[in-house]
Amino acid sequence: MSALGVGVVGCGVISDIYLKNAAVFPQFEIRAVADLRAEAAQAKADEYGSEAMTVEALLARDDIDIVLNLTIPAAHAEIGHRALEAGKHVYSEKPLAGSFEEARALNAAAGAAGLRLGCAPDTFLGGAHQTARALIDAGRIGRAVAGTATLMLPGHEAWHPNPDFYYSQPGGGPMMDMGPYYITAMLNLLGPIARVTALGGRARDSREIATGPRAGAQVPVEVDTHLAGVLEFAQGALVQIATSFDVRAHRHGPLELYGTEGSMTIPDPNRFDGTVELFETGEWRDQPMHHGHGDGNFRGLGLAQMAEAIGSGRPHCASGDLALHALEVMEAMHLAAQEGRAIEITTRCARPAPLAAGLGTGEIALQEEAA
Known part of the structure; x- marks a missing residue:
């Protein structure tokens, strides 16, 4: 074409x-x-x-x-x-x-x-996440029953010269800013989400810009900068998720899934590369990557x-269906935190089709096309 x-x-x-x-x-x-x-x-x-x-x-x-x-x-x-x-x-x-x-x-x-x-x-179309998808589809962890998704940072004001958006504008906050990577990665692996609940808060009311021409200026915080909750997937898995701009350091991995037959660690969903680890037969093993677009941005x-x-x-x-569902989930988590209740998700989306393995950089085909 x-x-x-x-x-x-x-x-x-x-x-x-x-x-x-x-x-x-x-x-x-x-x-x-x-x-x-x-x-x-x-x-x-x-x-x-x-x-x-x-x-x-x-x-x-x-x-x-x-x-x-x-x-x-x-x-x-x-x-x-x-x-x-x-x-x-x-x-x-x-x-x-x-x-x-x-x-x-x-x-x-x-x-x-x-x-x-x-x-x-x-x-989620990158080599690392397509590797994880292939392992799940092959039943290597059995039926996924639980998982964790963790994005915790100290915030953007230390390096960003104009971080106002992240703290005081629509689309700001860690869930709306970085949550799309984590939510979308899980939707690719597990399918749509049926219900969510969450609690949220903020560590302080303003942030000081540390770099650029506005260094020293204060940015008001008007969104939750720490949001933690649970995603209940339509297939039954319960995934704990935490997104934060209030954490200096931690030792949690970005994504993990736990199944009836094994467990899996999945690399940073803000990246295309990384190593998938699989726990089966009593030990963790790095998994080979057979999909393209896993060695760069x-x-x-x-x-x-x-x-x-x-x-x-x-x-x-x-x-658009995938992005709409992800946005409803993220918005519902904020609402759940504000109202102290679980929120039913009204939209559904199909799992995206997996990409074919064995293709080079710039080559794209769905798995069914290559079969």
Whole structure:
């Protein structure tokens, strides 16, 4: 298939890895970039050999098939709707929108228009997490009955010059910021979540910026910076999850699953690489990786797979349904913490199809396609 044309809206820090990795994936080609700050778009265009333009001009181009939405979460829904109205498929950074209701409307609009809606994270498509998926599907831990998901950090103000978003804006806080990686990784392994409960809190009311031109300034904290709870999966597994910006150090692994026949440790879901460990027959063993895209940062893999799926007419893995379900789960955890009760999840999503093993960098096929 020929490469689909992609237009990037939003030229912040995250855009660099997508623009860089466009050279890795032949499934798509970056043809234009846009940002509210014209100078930011021009700088990225100059660096990566693209063309800078306004958002309006980008959406009007006939050679752009997919809009890559890299704006801030509060703008995801607005830009997504504008792109769909222009007849473009949309692939967005996480979360899908600033709220579950906004995300549901966006997902419905894509479906009504017959257009694809995709969303990060796509790290679950990397070599490490596809290895874990293959082991689970092969029954190596038996039936998964429990697990843990742990993301605990001291916060971003020590290194980020403008950390306000993480503490005081929609989409902030550790669950909404980093939870998509952990929730999506578990959805890939175990399927949809039926019910959640949680407790939350915050260690302090403000954070001091430590670097950059605003060093010393105080950022108000208006979201929970520590959220801990339980995810009850539709297949029955109970997974404890903790996300925090209040922890200086800890010794918990990112992800673990416990089954009737064995246990598994799974690498950082914010990465594509790492080693999966399996406990069976009385000892832990590192597992070989047979899937591609497990030796580097391959953000854009989900976009490439969606482009491939558009061409072949097959489902794409990092779908709007998957992202919508993950966002409902995260929002429900905050609500559960506020109200002190368990929350039933109203949406369901299919487990994404696994990718085929044995393919090289830039090559993408679903397991069923390669069979």
